[in-house]
Amino acid sequence: MDSIDETLGEIPLPPYITAEDVTFALRAISVHAAQQWPDGSRCRNDRAPHPCRLHRWGRRILTMRGLTDQRINTMLADQEAARP
Ligand SMILES: [Zn+2]
Known part of the structure; x- marks a missing residue:
């Protein structure tokens, strides 16, 4: 699992x-959130060590938009609240 993740490299x-990319990025981060496993944090979606490729991709998108971690967390919380 880990070696495949490394072989594929980063998502362009x-x-x-x-x-729209920001919306996708926020969704990727919330879907690919960390989950505690006996051996540490893993993605709750694909079980790759956290942060997985999609989570890193989402974070890079938002960082490129100039968003701080604090702002990202606020946006994630807003997205959770808006969910029916
Ligand atoms: Zn993931």
């Missing part, structure tokens, strides 16, 4: 980040 980022 789009040349510029649109509002």
Whole structure:
């Protein structure tokens, strides 16, 4: 699992980040959240060691948009609250 993750490398980022990319990134981060396992943190979606590729991709997108960790956490909380 770990070696495949490393072989594939990072998911390419789009040349510029649109509002839609930000929505996808926020969704990726919340879907690929950390879950505690006996051997440490793993992705609750694909069980790769946390942060998994999609989680890292989402974080990189938001960082490229100039968002701080604090702002990202606020946006994630807003997204959770907006869910029906
Ligand atoms: Zn994941």
